[in-house]
Amino acid sequence: MGSVYRFVLLSAVVAVLSAQSCPGGWYHHATSCYAFIDAEPLGWAEAMFYCSTLHANLVQIESSSENNFLKNHLFAAKTNATYWIGLTDALVEGKYLWQTTQDDVNFVDWAPGEPNDVAHTEDCAALWFGYHYQWNDAFCANRYDFICEREMTERPNIIG
Template sequence: MAPTIITILGLSAVVIVSSQPPPCPHGWISRGSSCYVFISDTPEDWMTAMSYCNVLHAKLVEIESVTEDEFLRIHLADSKATGGYWIGLSDILVEGDWVWTSTQSNPTYSNWNPGQPDNVHHHQDCAQLYGPYGFHWDDGSCNDANNFICEKAIDDETDVIG
Protein backbone atom coordinates (compact mmCIF):
# COMPACT_ATOMS: atom_id res chain seq x y z
CA MET A 1 0.00 0.00 0.00
CA ALA A 2 1.33 3.46 -0.92
CA PRO A 3 1.88 6.23 1.64
CA THR A 4 -0.92 8.72 2.00
CA ILE A 5 0.07 12.22 0.92
CA ILE A 6 -1.80 15.04 2.59
CA THR A 7 -1.63 18.60 1.29
CA ILE A 8 -2.78 21.39 3.58
CA LEU A 9 -2.23 25.02 2.67
CA GLY A 10 0.41 24.08 0.11
CA LEU A 11 2.39 21.91 2.58
CA SER A 12 2.70 18.21 1.85
CA ALA A 13 3.37 15.46 4.35
CA VAL A 14 3.75 11.71 4.00
CA VAL A 15 1.78 9.83 6.60
CA ILE A 16 2.81 6.32 7.60
CA VAL A 17 0.00 4.44 9.26
CA SER A 18 0.94 1.84 11.83
CA SER A 19 -1.64 -0.80 12.53
CA GLN A 20 -0.87 -1.88 16.08
CA PRO A 21 -3.12 -4.70 17.24
CA PRO A 22 -3.84 -4.86 20.95
CA PRO A 23 -1.02 -6.74 22.67
CA CYS A 24 -3.38 -9.43 23.97
CA PRO A 25 -6.80 -10.79 23.01
CA HIS A 26 -9.84 -9.33 24.75
CA GLY A 27 -10.09 -10.61 28.32
CA TRP A 28 -6.38 -11.44 28.56
CA ILE A 29 -3.87 -9.52 30.69
CA SER A 30 -0.58 -8.26 29.27
CA ARG A 31 2.58 -8.57 31.38
CA GLY A 32 6.11 -8.51 30.01
CA SER A 33 6.23 -10.55 26.81
CA SER A 34 3.22 -12.71 27.68
CA CYS A 35 -0.56 -12.61 27.75
CA TYR A 36 -2.44 -14.38 30.55
CA VAL A 37 -6.03 -15.47 30.99
CA PHE A 38 -7.35 -16.73 34.32
CA ILE A 39 -10.02 -19.40 33.81
CA SER A 40 -12.24 -19.71 36.88
CA ASP A 41 -15.72 -20.27 35.47
CA THR A 42 -15.04 -23.81 34.19
CA PRO A 43 -12.73 -25.75 36.54
CA GLU A 44 -11.12 -28.70 34.78
CA ASP A 45 -8.75 -31.56 35.50
CA TRP A 46 -5.12 -30.84 34.61
CA MET A 47 -5.10 -32.58 31.19
CA THR A 48 -8.35 -30.91 30.10
CA ALA A 49 -7.02 -27.53 31.29
CA MET A 50 -3.89 -28.08 29.20
CA SER A 51 -6.03 -28.94 26.16
CA TYR A 52 -8.24 -25.89 26.77
CA CYS A 53 -5.16 -23.65 26.71
CA ASN A 54 -3.93 -25.35 23.53
CA VAL A 55 -7.23 -24.54 21.80
CA LEU A 56 -6.51 -20.89 22.68
CA HIS A 57 -3.04 -21.23 21.07
CA ALA A 58 -1.59 -21.00 24.58
CA LYS A 59 -0.17 -23.26 27.28
CA LEU A 60 -0.73 -23.70 30.98
CA VAL A 61 1.35 -20.92 32.53
CA GLU A 62 5.04 -21.66 33.01
CA ILE A 63 6.42 -19.44 35.76
CA GLU A 64 10.01 -18.53 35.01
CA SER A 65 10.85 -15.83 37.57
CA VAL A 66 9.99 -14.37 40.93
CA THR A 67 8.61 -11.31 39.10
CA GLU A 68 6.19 -13.42 37.04
CA ASP A 69 5.20 -15.45 40.11
CA GLU A 70 4.50 -12.30 42.14
CA PHE A 71 2.44 -10.82 39.30
CA LEU A 72 0.25 -13.96 39.20
CA ARG A 73 -0.08 -14.22 42.99
CA ILE A 74 -0.96 -10.54 43.38
CA HIS A 75 -3.53 -10.75 40.57
CA LEU A 76 -5.16 -13.79 42.18
CA ALA A 77 -5.21 -12.16 45.63
CA ASP A 78 -6.55 -8.86 44.26
CA SER A 79 -9.33 -10.67 42.39
CA LYS A 80 -10.32 -12.52 45.60
CA ALA A 81 -9.57 -15.87 43.93
CA THR A 82 -9.78 -19.05 45.99
CA GLY A 83 -8.85 -22.67 45.50
CA GLY A 84 -6.18 -23.92 43.15
CA TYR A 85 -5.02 -22.78 39.71
CA TRP A 86 -3.24 -25.32 37.53
CA ILE A 87 0.16 -24.37 36.10
CA GLY A 88 2.10 -26.24 33.39
CA LEU A 89 4.40 -28.18 35.74
CA SER A 90 4.17 -31.92 36.30
CA ASP A 91 6.07 -35.00 37.45
CA ILE A 92 3.69 -37.42 35.71
CA LEU A 93 6.46 -39.15 33.74
CA VAL A 94 9.05 -39.55 36.53
CA GLU A 95 8.05 -39.08 40.16
CA GLY A 96 9.96 -36.16 41.68
CA ASP A 97 11.27 -34.90 38.31
CA TRP A 98 9.16 -31.77 37.82
CA VAL A 99 9.16 -30.48 34.23
CA TRP A 100 7.38 -27.76 32.26
CA THR A 101 5.08 -29.48 29.79
CA SER A 102 5.89 -27.34 26.74
CA THR A 103 9.67 -27.89 26.94
CA GLN A 104 10.10 -30.91 29.23
CA SER A 105 12.72 -28.83 31.07
CA ASN A 106 13.14 -28.56 34.81
CA PRO A 107 12.18 -25.20 36.30
CA THR A 108 15.01 -22.79 37.04
CA TYR A 109 12.72 -20.99 39.48
CA SER A 110 10.21 -22.48 41.92
CA ASN A 111 8.06 -21.27 44.80
CA TRP A 112 6.79 -24.40 46.53
CA ASN A 113 4.96 -23.90 49.80
CA PRO A 114 7.07 -25.28 52.68
CA GLY A 115 6.72 -29.07 52.78
CA GLN A 116 5.65 -29.24 49.13
CA PRO A 117 5.67 -31.13 46.89
CA ASP A 118 4.63 -33.98 49.19
CA ASN A 119 2.87 -36.44 46.82
CA VAL A 120 0.15 -37.30 49.35
CA HIS A 121 -1.25 -40.78 48.70
CA HIS A 122 1.18 -41.09 45.75
CA HIS A 123 -1.30 -39.36 43.44
CA GLN A 124 -0.14 -35.74 43.28
CA ASP A 125 1.66 -35.20 39.98
CA CYS A 126 0.43 -31.78 38.81
CA ALA A 127 1.38 -28.35 40.18
CA GLN A 128 -1.00 -25.60 41.15
CA LEU A 129 -0.98 -22.16 42.67
CA TYR A 130 -2.93 -22.99 45.82
CA GLY A 131 -5.08 -20.33 47.48
CA PRO A 132 -4.92 -21.67 51.06
CA TYR A 133 -1.10 -21.46 50.77
CA GLY A 134 -1.15 -17.83 49.57
CA PHE A 135 -0.89 -19.10 45.98
CA HIS A 136 2.48 -20.67 46.61
CA TRP A 137 3.06 -23.85 44.62
CA ASP A 138 1.50 -27.14 45.67
CA ASP A 139 1.26 -30.57 44.09
CA GLY A 140 -2.26 -31.83 43.53
CA SER A 141 -4.06 -34.75 41.98
CA CYS A 142 -4.19 -34.21 38.22
CA ASN A 143 -7.78 -35.48 38.24
CA ASP A 144 -9.03 -32.68 40.52
CA ALA A 145 -11.15 -29.99 38.87
CA ASN A 146 -9.28 -26.71 39.35
CA ASN A 147 -9.19 -23.26 37.87
CA PHE A 148 -6.20 -22.62 35.61
CA ILE A 149 -4.06 -19.97 33.94
CA CYS A 150 -3.18 -19.96 30.25
CA GLU A 151 -0.18 -18.06 28.88
CA LYS A 152 0.91 -17.14 25.38
CA ALA A 153 3.51 -14.87 23.86
CA ILE A 154 2.47 -11.41 22.77
CA ASP A 155 2.30 -11.28 18.98
CA ASP A 156 4.58 -8.51 17.76
CA GLU A 157 3.11 -7.81 14.36
CA THR A 158 2.97 -4.24 13.11
CA ASP A 159 1.88 -3.35 9.59
CA VAL A 160 3.78 -0.35 8.30
CA ILE A 161 2.11 1.24 5.30
CA GLY A 162 4.36 3.05 2.91
Protein backbone atom coordinates in the same frame (compact mmCIF):
# COMPACT_ATOMS: atom_id res chain seq x y z
CA MET B 1 2.35 25.43 -2.56
CA GLY B 2 5.26 23.07 -1.91
CA SER B 3 4.47 22.80 1.80
CA VAL B 4 0.79 22.11 1.06
CA TYR B 5 1.82 19.42 -1.42
CA ARG B 6 4.14 17.80 1.17
CA PHE B 7 1.37 17.95 3.77
CA VAL B 8 -1.09 16.25 1.43
CA LEU B 9 1.52 13.68 0.46
CA LEU B 10 2.40 12.95 4.09
CA SER B 11 -1.28 12.74 5.00
CA ALA B 12 -1.79 10.17 2.26
CA VAL B 13 1.04 7.97 3.47
CA VAL B 14 -0.09 5.14 5.68
CA ALA B 15 2.46 4.12 8.26
CA VAL B 16 2.18 0.73 9.88
CA LEU B 17 3.84 0.52 13.24
CA SER B 18 4.30 -2.71 15.10
CA ALA B 19 2.76 -2.79 18.56
CA GLN B 20 2.47 -5.75 20.85
CA SER B 21 -0.78 -6.48 22.60
CA CYS B 22 -2.82 -9.08 24.42
CA PRO B 23 -6.26 -10.28 23.33
CA GLY B 24 -9.26 -8.83 25.15
CA GLY B 25 -9.68 -10.31 28.63
CA TRP B 26 -6.00 -11.30 28.88
CA TYR B 27 -3.50 -9.63 31.20
CA HIS B 28 -0.04 -8.48 30.16
CA HIS B 29 3.22 -9.04 32.04
CA ALA B 30 6.70 -8.84 30.46
CA THR B 31 6.42 -10.57 27.06
CA SER B 32 3.42 -12.77 27.87
CA CYS B 33 -0.35 -12.57 28.08
CA TYR B 34 -2.31 -14.46 30.74
CA ALA B 35 -5.91 -15.64 30.90
CA PHE B 36 -7.27 -16.62 34.31
CA ILE B 37 -9.87 -19.26 33.45
CA ASP B 38 -12.41 -19.59 36.25
CA ALA B 39 -15.72 -20.27 34.48
CA GLU B 40 -15.44 -24.06 34.63
CA PRO B 41 -12.78 -25.84 36.70
CA LEU B 42 -11.08 -28.70 34.84
CA GLY B 43 -8.61 -31.48 35.49
CA TRP B 44 -4.96 -30.69 34.65
CA ALA B 45 -4.91 -32.47 31.26
CA GLU B 46 -8.24 -30.92 30.26
CA ALA B 47 -6.96 -27.48 31.31
CA MET B 48 -3.85 -28.03 29.19
CA PHE B 49 -6.05 -28.89 26.20
CA TYR B 50 -8.36 -25.91 26.82
CA CYS B 51 -5.36 -23.55 26.80
CA SER B 52 -4.21 -25.07 23.51
CA THR B 53 -7.56 -24.13 21.94
CA LEU B 54 -6.66 -20.52 22.82
CA HIS B 55 -3.23 -20.90 21.16
CA ALA B 56 -1.73 -20.87 24.66
CA ASN B 57 -0.29 -23.22 27.27
CA LEU B 58 -0.78 -23.74 30.97
CA VAL B 59 1.37 -21.05 32.54
CA GLN B 60 5.11 -21.71 32.82
CA ILE B 61 6.39 -19.62 35.75
CA GLU B 62 10.03 -18.79 35.15
CA SER B 63 10.82 -16.00 37.62
CA SER B 64 9.84 -14.45 40.93
CA SER B 65 8.58 -11.42 38.98
CA GLU B 66 6.19 -13.58 36.95
CA ASN B 67 5.13 -15.54 40.04
CA ASN B 68 4.44 -12.34 41.98
CA PHE B 69 2.44 -10.91 39.06
CA LEU B 70 0.19 -13.99 39.05
CA LYS B 71 -0.20 -14.08 42.83
CA ASN B 72 -0.92 -10.35 43.03
CA HIS B 73 -3.59 -10.69 40.34
CA LEU B 74 -5.27 -13.52 42.25
CA PHE B 75 -5.13 -11.61 45.55
CA ALA B 76 -6.56 -8.49 43.87
CA ALA B 77 -9.35 -10.57 42.32
CA LYS B 78 -10.22 -11.79 45.84
CA THR B 79 -10.57 -15.33 44.56
CA ASN B 80 -10.37 -18.30 46.88
CA ALA B 81 -9.73 -20.85 44.15
CA THR B 82 -6.73 -22.99 43.30
CA TYR B 83 -5.21 -22.61 39.80
CA TRP B 84 -3.38 -25.21 37.73
CA ILE B 85 0.04 -24.32 36.33
CA GLY B 86 1.92 -26.23 33.61
CA LEU B 87 4.26 -28.14 35.91
CA THR B 88 4.24 -31.94 36.30
CA ASP B 89 6.35 -34.88 37.45
CA ALA B 90 4.12 -37.45 35.73
CA LEU B 91 6.97 -38.83 33.59
CA VAL B 92 9.54 -39.30 36.38
CA GLU B 93 8.40 -39.07 39.98
CA GLY B 94 10.10 -36.18 41.76
CA LYS B 95 11.49 -34.62 38.55
CA TYR B 96 9.25 -31.67 37.79
CA LEU B 97 9.24 -30.35 34.23
CA TRP B 98 7.28 -27.67 32.43
CA GLN B 99 4.75 -29.55 30.30
CA THR B 100 5.07 -27.44 27.16
CA THR B 101 8.85 -27.20 26.84
CA GLN B 102 9.96 -30.14 28.98
CA ASP B 103 12.38 -27.65 30.59
CA ASP B 104 13.70 -28.22 34.08
CA VAL B 105 12.38 -25.91 36.77
CA ASN B 106 14.75 -23.04 37.58
CA PHE B 107 12.44 -21.04 39.83
CA VAL B 108 10.16 -22.59 42.46
CA ASP B 109 7.72 -21.32 45.08
CA TRP B 110 6.65 -24.54 46.78
CA ALA B 111 4.57 -24.19 49.93
CA PRO B 112 6.21 -25.55 53.09
CA GLY B 113 6.40 -29.36 52.93
CA GLU B 114 5.58 -29.44 49.21
CA PRO B 115 5.78 -31.24 46.90
CA ASN B 116 4.82 -34.22 49.03
CA ASP B 117 3.11 -36.65 46.58
CA VAL B 118 0.41 -37.71 49.06
CA ALA B 119 -0.46 -41.39 48.53
CA HIS B 120 1.77 -41.34 45.42
CA THR B 121 -1.04 -39.67 43.45
CA GLU B 122 0.05 -36.02 43.15
CA ASP B 123 1.81 -35.31 39.86
CA CYS B 124 0.52 -31.88 38.80
CA ALA B 125 1.25 -28.46 40.28
CA ALA B 126 -1.10 -25.66 41.21
CA LEU B 127 -1.14 -22.23 42.84
CA TRP B 128 -2.88 -23.24 46.03
CA PHE B 129 -5.26 -20.76 47.66
CA GLY B 130 -4.72 -22.35 51.10
CA TYR B 131 -0.99 -21.55 50.86
CA HIS B 132 -1.40 -17.94 49.65
CA TYR B 133 -0.89 -19.18 46.09
CA GLN B 134 2.38 -20.91 46.76
CA TRP B 135 2.85 -24.07 44.73
CA ASN B 136 1.39 -27.42 45.71
CA ASP B 137 1.40 -30.80 44.01
CA ALA B 138 -2.09 -32.23 43.54
CA PHE B 139 -3.98 -35.12 42.01
CA CYS B 140 -4.15 -34.29 38.28
CA ALA B 141 -7.84 -35.21 38.01
CA ASN B 142 -8.84 -32.59 40.59
CA ARG B 143 -10.95 -29.89 39.00
CA TYR B 144 -9.37 -26.46 39.47
CA ASP B 145 -9.36 -23.13 37.72
CA PHE B 146 -6.24 -22.55 35.59
CA ILE B 147 -4.02 -19.95 33.98
CA CYS B 148 -3.20 -19.94 30.28
CA GLU B 149 -0.13 -18.12 28.95
CA ARG B 150 0.77 -17.05 25.44
CA GLU B 151 3.32 -14.77 23.89
CA MET B 152 2.18 -11.27 23.05
CA THR B 153 1.12 -10.91 19.42
CA GLU B 154 2.12 -8.37 16.86
CA ARG B 155 -0.73 -6.06 15.92
CA PRO B 156 -0.44 -3.48 13.18
CA ASN B 157 -1.37 0.07 14.07
CA ILE B 158 -2.33 2.03 11.01
CA ILE B 159 -1.66 5.74 11.10
CA GLY B 160 -2.54 8.05 8.27
